[in-house]
Every structure is written in structure tokens, then in C-alpha cells.
Amino acid sequence: MNMDAPKEPKVDSTLSKGLSILENLVASQEGKGVTDLSKELGLTKSNTFRLLQTLVTLGYVQHLPDKTYSATLKTWRVGRASVENLNLRELAAPELSFLSQETGETVYLAVREGLSVVYIDKVDSQKPIRSWNAIGGTAPLHCVGTGKAILAADYDKLRDQIGPALTRHTDRTLTDPGALEADLGRTLKRGFAYDTGEFRDRILSFGAAITLPGGEPVGALGISLPDINMPEGGEERFGALVAHAARSVSAKLGSR
Known part of the structure; x- marks a missing residue:
């Protein structure tokens, strides 16, 4: 013994x-x-x-x-306070700046609230034609890059809730649970989510989840742009950039 x-x-x-x-x-x-x-x-x-x-x-x-x-809602408030205590804005600020410089497009930091994402920080695009959402703005989980990234990372927990909430916003919105699940599978495989204009017509977005060491998503980084701004090879490049940035923030959380 x-x-x-x-x-x-x-x-x-x-x-x-x-x-x-x-x-x-x-x-x-x-x-x-x-x-x-x-x-x-x-x-x-x-x-x-x-x-x-x-x-x-x-x-x-x-x-x-x-x-x-x-x-x-007391439970929700405790959860939100825990997220705030992670100082996500401060931790993710360098990565937001990096994504802004590399892409020239609008970039976001978002967290989940129910079945939506809330944008808690951003850097605006300086291009004449740009995507725009206010800090504090919301979007459904199932049809924007940041939301789909969080949903993919926590799908086992959210599957039953998201099924009845697949509201249509454009003709590209994934409202069939099977189609959404297949899309989330691709998200996990490649490391980033891609919104092909599923929330707003002709507005594309990419997202990657920020996770704790155990894999639990606490937020996501995103890039949003009008489809007219998408360069050749942009899907792979923007996806790789946002995935790299999210891994960097996640690593900081793991070292705290």
C-alpha cells in the first residue's frame, strides 16, 4: 500500500x-x-x-x-458572470487585431446566450462595402459563423433545443436538422464554420470556437464580409486564419 x-x-x-x-x-x-x-x-x-x-x-x-x-434567469446570470470573469475581451483583443489586419474585414468576438450569439467586441472594416453589426447585437446560432462554431462544439448538449428553433432568414438558411448536423460535422473536421449568406443575403461569415481545456466552448471569433469582397481562395484562407486565432485564445485560457 x-x-x-x-x-x-x-x-x-x-x-x-x-x-x-x-x-x-x-x-x-x-x-x-x-x-x-x-x-x-x-x-x-x-x-x-x-x-x-x-x-x-x-x-x-x-x-x-x-x-x-x-x-x-439567476442560473443564466451566474453563467454570464463566469464568462465575463474569463476576461475574454482582453484575452482576445490581440487576435481580433490580427484578424482585422490580415483580412481588412469586420471581425467579431461573440458568446452564446440561449440559442443566439451576442457580439461582445468587434473591429470594423474600413472598406467601402462592408458587413456591420453592433456590439450587443445578436444572431441565431444556426446561421452565422460564430454561432455555428459554438453549436458544433456543443452540439450534443444543444441538439434537442436547436431542432425546433431552425428559423429561416434567407434561402440559404439550414432549416433541416439533418442538413445542419452535416454542416456542423464539416465544421468540426476543418476547424471553422462557414456561413454562406444564411442570416443575411450576400453576407458571408467565418467562425471558430474558443474553448476551455475540456473542450467546452465559451465564445467564438468571427470574420464577416459581403460576398463581393471575397477574394479567390478566400474560404480556405479566412477559415484558416479564424481557426488559428481561436486556438490562440483557447491556449491562453488553458494556461490561466
């Missing part, structure tokens, strides 16, 4: 079960009842009910009129 072997850290069983319930509700598009939660998580109904009551009292879960439970 090795007396010097490090001891496994103790995990509080009640806290672990409560967090598993919260994670399950956050990932669900609809409210869930005690029976469904207990079956999915392997808990007794009485234990599930007691934990839900605690989460309701603390403000992380709400009891809906149809007797189901769902996560509240």
Missing part, C-alpha cells in the same frame, strides 16, 4: 445531486417533472423533490403552473 498516494477529494453527495438536476434543467428546452428528472438522473422521487425545493428556495429553479420545473 502506498501511504504517499494522494487522497481522492471528497464529493458532497447532496450538492452533486442538486447540481446534476440544475444541469439537466438548463439543458432542457421545456420544464420537467419530478418523475422524469428522477428517472433520468437515477434518483428517488422523494430525493428529487427535496432538492428541487431547495433550488426553488435559492432562486435557481422555478415551479411552473403545469407542475414542471425549469431553470431561472
Whole structure:
């Protein structure tokens, strides 16, 4: 017996079960009842009910009129605060500058909010014809480069939620779940997402996810441009540039 072997850290069983319930509700598009939660998580109904009551009292879960439970905005606020604490804007500023200099087009830093992306920083293009979105602007996950990059990195978690939300914005929008899943597979294989004018007509965008060491996406870098500005070989070049920049930011997160 090795007396010097490090001891496994103790995990509080009640806290672990409560967090598993919260994670399950956050990932669900609809409210869930005690029976469904207990079956999915392997808990007794009485234990599930007691934990839900605690989460309701603390403000992380709400009891809906149809007797189901769902996560509240307090959970969302905690998640957003965690993202803000990563100082993504500061960490990604050199990469945004790099992408701007290399492409001359509008570049963005975005994070996920529900089934949308929110642009939290950008560098504008100085070209006469350009793409434009305001800081604080939003777009659906499934039809812009930054959103598709985040979606591809977290698809197992978001699959059930995104299916019913595939709204059409142009004739190029991917509204079929199978077509979207195939596109996300290509995104993972090549390392960047490509929007061919799926949110706004004739506006192209590229995106690559910024991830934590475990692979969880916390944001994405993106390049956006009118199709008239796309140079020959631009898809491969812009895709490679944004993928390289996102890996650079991810490496910084991993070294913190």
C-alpha cells in the first residue's frame, strides 16, 4: 500500500445531486417533472423533490403552473458572470487585431446566450462595402459563423433545443436538422464554420470556437464580409486564419 498516494477529494453527495438536476434543467428546452428528472438522473422521487425545493428556495429553479420545473434567469446570470470573469475581451483583443489586419474585414468576438450569439467586441472594416453589426447585437446560432462554431462544439448538449428553433432568414438558411448536423460535422473536421449568406443575403461569415481545456466552448471569433469582397481562395484562407486565432485564445485560457 502506498501511504504517499494522494487522497481522492471528497464529493458532497447532496450538492452533486442538486447540481446534476440544475444541469439537466438548463439543458432542457421545456420544464420537467419530478418523475422524469428522477428517472433520468437515477434518483428517488422523494430525493428529487427535496432538492428541487431547495433550488426553488435559492432562486435557481422555478415551479411552473403545469407542475414542471425549469431553470431561472439567476442560473443564466451566474453563467454570464463566469464568462465575463474569463476576461475574454482582453484575452482576445490581440487576435481580433490580427484578424482585422490580415483580412481588412469586420471581425467579431461573440458568446452564446440561449440559442443566439451576442457580439461582445468587434473591429470594423474600413472598406467601402462592408458587413456591420453592433456590439450587443445578436444572431441565431444556426446561421452565422460564430454561432455555428459554438453549436458544433456543443452540439450534443444543444441538439434537442436547436431542432425546433431552425428559423429561416434567407434561402440559404439550414432549416433541416439533418442538413445542419452535416454542416456542423464539416465544421468540426476543418476547424471553422462557414456561413454562406444564411442570416443575411450576400453576407458571408467565418467562425471558430474558443474553448476551455475540456473542450467546452465559451465564445467564438468571427470574420464577416459581403460576398463581393471575397477574394479567390478566400474560404480556405479566412477559415484558416479564424481557426488559428481561436486556438490562440483557447491556449491562453488553458494556461490561466
